[in-house]
Structure formats: structure tokens, C-alpha cells
Amino acid sequence: MIDKPIIVALDYAKPAAALRFVDSLNPDLCRLKVGKELFTAGGPDLVQALHARNFDVFLDLKFHDIPNTVAKAVAAAAELGVWMVNVHATGGAEMLRAASDALRPYGEKAPILIAVTVLTSMSAEQLAATGVERKLGDHVVALAKDARDAGLSGVVCSAQEARILRAKLGDEFLLVTPGIRPAGSEAHDQKRVMTPTQAITAGVDYLVMGRPIRESEDANQLLSAINHEISDISL
Numbered sequence: 357m358i359d360k361p362i363i364v365a366l367d368y369a370k371p372a373a374a375l376r377f378v379d380s381l382n383p384d385l386c387r388l389k390v391g392k393e394l395f396t397a398g399g400p401d402l403v404q405a406l407h408a409r410n411f412d413v414f415l416d417l418k419f420h421d422i423p424n425t426v427a428k429a430v431a432a433a434a435e436l437g438v439w440m441v442n443v444h445a446t447g448g449a450e451m452l453r454a455a456s457d458a459l460r461p462y463g464e465k466a467p468i469l470i471a472v473t474v475l476t477s478m479s480a481e482q483l484a485a486t487g488v489e490r491k492l493g494d495h496v497v498a499l500a501k502d503a504r505d506a507g508l509s510g511v512v513c514s515a516q517e518a519r520i521l522r523a524k525l526g527d528e529f530l531l532v533t534p535g536i537r538p539a540g541s542e543a544h545d546q547k548r549v550m551t552p553t554q555a556i557t558a559g560v561d562y563l564v565m566g567r568p569i570r571e572s573e574d575a576n577q578l579l580s581a582i583n584h585e586i587s588d589i590s591l
């Protein structure tokens with residue numbers, strides 16, 4: 357299993373609140389994800405503050421724009437030194453290729469580039485209502501193949517699609533899955549959820565968890581318990 361598979365979503369409105377929480381976390385237990393809300397409030401300074409505290413940062417801005425704009429945006433993320441960055445796979449093959457090509461000059465220092473397939477907050481019915489005629493699983497697989505063919509390293513998907521993606525895309529392709537909920541905990545707005553054990557058993561590489569960790573009484577204790585639970589799984 358991958359080292360430090362839990363990525364904690366720092367969905368905070370204020371950088372100070374995010375850093376207060378981060379200062380209570382043990383960097384040996386997790387990596388961090390900065391999304392649209394916190395990056396809009398805290399910008400590159402906040403990302404640098406997380407790097408200074410020895411955390412790997414997944415910059416989850418889900419770029420989706422014309423190829424030139426997305427290429428420049430992922431290059432800016434590389435300049436920031438983030439560990440992982442993402443784009444929307446529905447931006448199309450040309451956009452995905454432009455993003456991948458933009459990171460080539462950074463060589464081994466390039467962030468891991470992945471693509472969002474179908475948001476974990478969407479059900480099959482909600483996806484169909486947007487006009488997508490393929491079944492949800494088929495759509496995720498098709499978008500993941502587009503990402504792989506454009507040179508990306510993996511996708512954001514639900515753990516519910518992990519088995520089919522592993523079968524179709526092989527063992528090296530990274531699967532990063534939000535919508536992870538410890539057994540018995542609230543799903544909130546997430547529709548396609550799995551527990552950490554179910555997800556790792558299905559072949560997921562990274563588990564993204566926000567509210568269950570941030571709202572727990574002792575985040576380090578919960579992270580340790582989940583890391584211990586999934587470390588026992590042999591695939």
C-alpha cells in the first residue's frame with residue numbers, strides 16, 4: 357500500500373482556522389488538500405505555510421478551461437511546488453494533453469497530475485439529468501481512459517468505481533477517492549460513498565476525507581485508527 361494514503365480536505369473559510377487545525381495534526385499521518393474555498397481566501401501564502409509544516413499539498417482546484425489557460429494554471433501549481441494538482445477530465449483530450457505537456461519541463465519535480473471524472477456528490481440519476489447518456493460507471497471509465505491517453509497519472513473518482521478502473525486501467529494508474537466515510541458516519545452531500553476498508557480493498561490508492569476528520573474530537577487518533585485499519589488489508 358502507498359505511504360500516507362489519507363488526504364485531509366482543508367475546507368475552511370479562513371487561513372487562520374485552517375492553520376489552527378493543521379497545527380494539531382501529525383504530518384506523519386496524512387497529506388492535505390486545499391480546495392477552492394481555502395485557496396481563494398489564502399492563496400499561495402497558505403500553501404507555503406503548509407509546506408513549511410512538512411505537509412504534502414494536493415491543490416484541488418479542478419481546472420476546467422481552454423487548453424492554453426489550463427496549461428498555464430497547472431504550470432503555476434508546479435511553480436508553487438505542490439505534490440498533486442487536478443483538472444476536469446470533461447475538459448476534453450486537447451485540454452488534458454495541454455495540461456500534461458505543461459508539466460513536462462518540471463521533470464521529477466512536477467506535481468502528480470490527475471483528472472476528476474464524475475464528482476462523488478453525483479448520483480447516476482443526477483448525471484443522467486446533465487445529458488450524459490452513458491451509464492455512470494462507463495462514463496467514469498471512458499473519462500479515465502482519456503486522462504491516461506493524455507499522459508495523466510490517475511483520476512479522482514468514487515471508490516465505488518475502483519474495481520472496474522483497476523481492471524480496465526491497470527495497477528499503476530492512481531485512484532484518488534473522496535466520498536470516504538467511516539462506517540456509520542454521515543454521508544452529508546456525498547452520494548457515492550465507501551468506508552476506508554471497502555475503498556482500499558477495492559484498489560484505491562488515496563482516501564480523501566474532510567468533514568469526518570475535521571469534525572472528530574481527536575483528528576490524530578482517528579487518522580491513526582484508519583491508518584491501522586487499512587494497513588492490515590492485504591490485496
Ligand SMILES: O=c1ccn([C@@H]2O[C@H](COP(=O)(O)O)[C@@H](O)[C@H]2O)c(=O)[nH]1
Pocket residue numbers: 365366367391472474475476477512513534535536544546564565566567568
Ligand atoms: O468528486 C469529488 C471531487 C472532490 N471532492 C472534494 O473532496 C472533499 C470531500 O470532503 P468531505 O467533507 O469528506 O465530503 C471536498 O473538499 C470536496 O471538494 C469531492 O468530495 N468529490
